[in-house]
Amino acid sequence: MAVSSAYLARKAAKAEKSTKSSAKVELKNSGLSSDEELKAYYDMLLIRRFEEKAGQLYGMGSIGGFCHLYIGQEAVVVGMEMSAIEGDQRITSYRDHGHMLACGMEAKGVMAELTGRQGGYSKGKGGSMHMFSREKQFYGGHGIVAAQVPLGAGLAFANKYRGNKNVSMVYFGDGAANQGQVYETFNMASIWKLPCIFVIENNRYAMGTSATRSTAASDHLGARGEAFGIPSEQVDGMDVRAVKEAADRAMEHCRSGAGPYILEMMTYRYRGHSMSDPAKYRSKEEVQKMREEHDPIEQVKARLLKSNRASEDDLKKMDADIREIVTAAADFAVADAQPDASELYTDIYKVA
């Protein structure tokens, strides 16, 4: 990830020391080394700042169509990515900006895709919901609710077919969890033992419908895997440590050839479903409570400061670095040229 390596190196010595001195306690309480904690902080903050900027650009009319922000859910992708190895794939829905940044795709290319410019990851032809990176093994960006679930299992199928040890991370929401194709996929993933982690990002609302109104037995969606013999865990998706620990277990399970695994991440989105959603279906107090008591970034920040692994100044500096990256991305995304008119007819068929 694009964490300033100098910054990390500088922090490393200090962190190393504190890790060593309280190694046992830290493993038990945190599961994250100082480096990991700092990286998690950086990665989550990058997503937060990026999304804030995207929201701003949307308001200014630079981003069109649909735009689904990931603010509040950052710990899920960041924790999962900490467990991934080279070659692992990831695939998600249309709420995808965070997933792209977390796997190392560049802010510039993502933002320029949001504005529909030639320098975007899809040359401006995909938009917010449809972006891909072969290099980073990011397979979209899918606009049809739950379509990514069998597609992601297909990526896992390819891993198994080729006999490698890679795992496919398949993200979907509590709303998608009611789609039939999810269970068709669970069935096949289980009988074929596909190395696939189904990450249910349960943010409690399927667009504007709360899980309690739309979903049977909504208190534990992961348990739906039991019917297919797929183990599952319910995880505090606001706590990046918990996510990372669960991800480690899931990855180990999948890499061992034991088949798929479900992680139900209990998370929360602060913003509406999309930019045009005023979120009248929930109270301001509910959102406020999550922000104040469970914010994934604030949790890490508090730990870093409390354990003296970073100072306020360190974190401010990090924030400034991130804002710089995000501002540069936004500047590029509004200045970059629109795709050439000739692009209208390219990329429809691949030439052998």
Added chain:
Amino acid sequence: MPTILMPALSPTMEEGKLAKWLKNVGDQVKSGDVLAEIETDKATMEIEAIDEGVLTAIMVPEGTEGVKVNAPIAVIREASAQPSPGASAPVSPVKGETQKEAQSPAVNQVSPPAGETVVRSTTGEGGVLSDPEIPAGTEMITMTVREALRSAMSEEMRRDKDVFLMGEEVGQYQGAYKISQGMLDEFGPERVLDTPITEHGFTGIATGAAFAGLKPIVEFMTFNFAMQAIDHIINSAAKTLYMSGGQMGCPIVFRGPNGAAARVGAQHSQDYTAWYSQIPGLKVVAPYSAADAKGLMKAAIRDPNPIIFLENEILYGKSFEVPNLEDWVVPIGKARVARAGTHVTIVSFSIGMTYALAAAEKLAAEGIECEVIDLRTIRPMDVETVVESVKKTNRCVCVEEGFPRFSVTSELAAEIMTHAFDYLDAPVARVAGKDVPMPYAANLEKLALPNVDDVVAAVKGVLYV
């Protein structure tokens, strides 16, 4: 004395092989006893007695091929000995397949071996002209469409280990229509995968595997069931290359029988050619002959794009000459002039070619020479070949089995109007299926489908004769 008749064991079966008698003349037979094994081009089935008595005669010895449905094959004298003259036993009920194991020797006998002439053939077979793509002097072998498809898939799977076949009953069952017969044996369960009955899900999984660079062949038992999966075919497979700015790719073949079979009603008898041909990002192939089925299937598997490969159940058992070449590949996107003529152009594809060629034959007897074009690929459509022919004949009849509105033939008519308007001496005529859901009743079904006489009448219509 009930007479046992050769049973029809599938909607399209017209004849079969009496593979084996399990009872001998003189044997006592009880209701439910298995009398014989019948091989169709799809499966080996057992027939049971529904009458009790003594088997007094066997009219068709075992090993006989081409036994027509409803032909008398045996007689049982009832134990109660109350002969009722003229009363024949109805067709014996089907018990089920005898072949369960891939290794079962019976399985390997289901279809005639490659090269053997299949008894059943219909008009039009003689209409296959020599193909300019086939090098002169090439040896030709007779092969059914079914065998051609199988040999194309097998050759490509031998050639490229990224190619695999998945679908319902493709493995142990040896294929619902026996297209994949024997392939499980050769390639193993990792590459010939039986799926649960879950089209939406397995189409998504196959598409994901193609995103990752594998080259799946997805068999739909019929394309009617692919409607459950059409979101992945269109939204996931067809559009992703574009939506990714050219980064991704989806080398996948979706194949299976399309269109009407026989007497299976509205939900199992739809032609989807026009549906898929509407979608940028898909290529749509619908061969008629075995040579094209083989060559186009090989091209489809090698193509880096999602291909809709529309087969036809009625054509599976039909035999054609196929060039005996080591690597017979027919390019996607090229029509073929199947019969040369000067008076009228007839354009069709898939099973529509049977009507087109038979009509041309009939009309030739009246001195009307039709040029018959087999589109073979529907998208991208080889408009040029059609237009060149129309410029010569000045008249055109387009034939398909699908629904007539917003159809392949309406597209053809529009293209011909655009590119050959000044050459037309008559409006383009269209012969298509009727604008109704497919009825079940035999007479109504016949009325709903186009036929040779419809094509003859349309040709005479554009000639004003």
